[in-house]
Amino acid sequence: xxxxxxVIITKFRSFGTNETIDCSDLNIFSGGNDSGKSNILxxxxxxxxxxxxxxVKYNSERDFNKWYRDNNERGxxxxxxxxxxxxxxxxxxxxxxxxxxxxxxxxxxxGSDFNxxxxxxxxxxxxxxxxxxxxxxxxxxxxxxxxxxDLNFREAVQRKIQSVADSSDGRGKNSSLKDALNxxxxxxxxxxxxxNQYVLDVMGIEVEPTVNFTTLLESLSFDTSEKIKITKRKxxxxxxxxxxxxxxxxxxxxxxxxxxxxTLLKRIRSTCTYGVIKNRKSHLx
Numbered sequence: 001x002x003x004x005x006x007v008i009i010t011k012f013r014s015f016g017t018n019e020t021i022d023c024s025d026l027n028i029f030s031g032g033n034d035s036g037k038s039n040i041l042x043x044x045x046x047x048x049x050x051x052x053x054x055x056v057k058y059n060s061e062r063d064f065n066k067w068y069r070d071n072n073e074r075g076x077x078x079x080x081x082x083x084x085x086x087x088x089x090x091x092x093x094x095x096x097x098x099x100x101x102x103x104x105x106x107x108x109x110x111g112s113d114f115n116x117x118x119x120x121x122x123x124x125x126x127x128x129x130x131x132x133x134x135x136x137x138x139x140x141x142x143x144x145x146x147x148x149x150d151l152n153f154r155e156a157v158q159r160k161i162q163s164v165a166d167s168s169d170g171r172g173k174n175s176s177l178k179d180a181l182n183x184x185x186x187x188x189x190x191x192x193x194x195x196n197q198y199v200l201d202v203m204g205i206e207v208e209p210t211v212n213f214t215t216l217l218e219s220l221s222f223d224t225s226e227k228i229k230i231t232k233r234k235x236x237x238x239x240x241x242x243x244x245x246x247x248x249x250x251x252x253x254x255x256x257x258x259x260x261x262x263t264l265l266k267r268i269r270s271t272c273t274y275g276v277i278k279n280r281k282s283h284l285x
Contacts, residue, residue: 008021049144
């Protein structure tokens with residue numbers, strides 16, 4: 001289903017005034033280098049996540065269009081990003097159910113504001129504003145996948161696994177993943193019982209180990225199942241060994257982590273609208 005019909009970007013990086021992108025169910029941007037393709041994705045990331053690139057916060061000096069900065073000194077140096085939402089069941093019959101516009105304006109001081117209106121730009125009710133804000137802030141998860149994917153990005157994928165596991169509701173959604181992580185937690189605590197008793201006897205301090213899966217998943221390593229033949233030096237004998245994922249080629253590593261994202265999206269689909277933004281050389285099967 002297409003939730004967003006149109007995006008209008010003003011004065012963000014390479015964009016001028018009211019640059020319009022009409023949206024389809026699937027959107028693919030192509031063009032030469034430095035043609036502004038990635039700035040569309042970064043503008044949306046800024047709108048939803050307050051970041052331009054991965055883990056990079058908004059900076060007016062860097063992100064405001066330089067032509068306007070140099071040639072229109074008296075004008076307001078604000079960036080505007082507008083999203084036109086299509087009709088839907090937003091529990092506001094006669095209001096935003098007919099569609100609405102969500103605008104986020106970014107200022108030179110680093111702050112920002114949301115503005116909501118109907119599709120004609122007219123003011124909507126207080127109830128409509130609250131519901132529209134909830135849709136933008138809670139019901140949509142915009143996942144930005146950068147072109148350059150380093151260790152920090154891979155750790156973020158693993159942290160996302162933990163957050164999805166923690167989001168299990170009373171109906172059991174995501175419970176299998178959460179149960180698996182809880183089982184590991186219990187196992188680790190059991191293994192540390194002897195150490196805990198030793199600390200208690202010697203120091204008089206009772207220690208209760210806490211397993212932080214955010215940290216654990218960041219340091220989690222994976223071996224790939226297919227065996228690779230390795231020839232030992234000064235020997236003709238061949239030995240098959242597992243190879244750690246982080247020792248494989250970049251293509252294999254990113255295929256694995258993007259597959260993780262695909263799994264995450266299937267798990268969160270029932271609770272929110274989601275968007276996968278695929279920068280160049282990214283793909284999901």
